[in-house]
Amino acid sequence: MKKSKDENTEEHILEAAKLVFQSKGMDGARMQEIADQAGINKAMLHYYYRSKQLLFEAVFHNAFMLLAPQLKTVLNDDSSIEEKIKNFTSNYISFIVKHPYIPNFIIQELNRNPDFLIKMKENPNFPNLKKFRNQLNQEIESGIIIPISAEQLFINIMALNVFPFVAQPLLKAFTNTDNNTYKQLMKDRKTEAANFIINAIKLN
Structure with a gap:
């Protein structure tokens, strides 16, 4: 008990x-x-x-480790780059819709204390681009994808998926949408963002 x-x-x-x-x-x-x-x-x-610092680190770790394993799984599975982009976008958006506080919380505090990420990188669930990079290079050599670095492609994927959540108030104002309409826009991005990226990098 x-x-x-x-x-x-x-x-x-x-x-x-x-x-x-x-x-x-x-x-x-x-x-x-x-x-x-x-x-x-x-x-x-x-x-x-x-201390408040120890409590904060526990909260931050819980938030980050809800997201990190999902990123790692998509990056390290055996699916094609196209499927990775589709799976990442769909899984990420579904996850953030359920945990909307996470993107702003992580970005805000990493900007405040970037050294804290050094501890996080030691965790075995922390994502890395090694397999993603190798697969990308193979598909470039096979003529499936245009020449692009893994880093640039990953940044593009992250930007198109993360920004609509961290900039939600601004984008709602620009698009003149209410909460329900914006939620539907985010659901639509599961395919919209993925298709945009895929169409930009595929040769065929």
Whole structure:
């Protein structure tokens, strides 16, 4: 019972911290506010996490590691580059629709503390482009895809999928769309963004 209770308490703390960090950022968040949100006292919060930095790192790690394995899976499977682009776009957008806070949270805090990413890169689930690069080069040599670096293609894929979520208020204003209409636009991007990229790089 004690173990179950401890796990439940920690889950409440991490969920409360996620909400506070999401709205206030690392610098603006206060441990007392997180404790209040979790429904515990500050002493108990410090029992689980001795400092705001340690708590933030736990929240950040949870958020990033929800996304990273999905990226790694798509990059390292045996599907073609075309299928990778389709799968990445569909999986990413479906995931972010369910977890809309993640892109802004990750980008905001990586800009604040870029050195923190060094720790994340040590995780075995951190994505890498090695297999993606090899497959891309093979398809270029086979005349399937135009010459393009793996880095540039990956940046294009990320930009077309990430930007509509991190710039949502701006894009909603530009396109004069309400929440429901914009959600539908994001669902449509599962195929729109993928087709745009594929049509730009395929030779045939």
